[in-house]
Every structure is written in structure tokens, then in C-alpha cells.
Amino acid sequence: MIVCNCNRITEGEVRDAARAGATTPERAYATLDCEPQCCCCLDYAQELIDEELAKRPKLRAVA
Numbered sequence: 755m756i757v758c759n760c761n762r763i764t765e766g767e768v769r770d771a772a773r774a775g776a777t778t779p780e781r782a783y784a785t786l787d788c789e790p791q792c793c794c795c796l797d798y799a800q801e802l803i804d805e806e807l808a809k810r811p812k813l814r815a816v817a
């Protein structure tokens with residue numbers, strides 16, 4: 755599914771970028787050599803990134 759029509763960025767590409775460490779749509783798009791144009795996709799892209807970040811294992815403090 756296309757998330758960003760301006761740049762033809764897919765949901766999978768956004769999720770891959772988040773798993774690789776991108777925490778914002780701008781950073782995710784930059785990994786694809788793109789940048790936001792109209793910005794109407796940014797809220798949804800951030801939701802996808804937040805979902806991927808939430809899947810990360812939580813770090814525990816070691817005493």
C-alpha cells in the first residue's frame with residue numbers, strides 16, 4: 755500500500771526504515787532519498803513508525 759503518494763513510498767518501506775532506526779517520517783523518507791512534499795501523509799507514516807517502535811523489546815535496567 756502506498757503511504758506517500760508524492761514520493762510513491764509504501765507502507766513496507768516506512769516500516770523497514772523504522773525497524774532500521776528511523777523515528778520520524780522525515781528520517782524514514784530520507785533513507786529512501788526522499789523528503790516530504792505536501793506533508794499530508796506524515797501523521798499516518800508516524801503511526802506506522804510508532805507501531806514498529808512499540809514492537810521493540812523493552813530494555814531492562816540491570817542492577
Ligand code: FES
Nearest residue numbers: 758760791793795
Ligand atoms: S503524500 Fe507524502 S508528502 Fe505528499
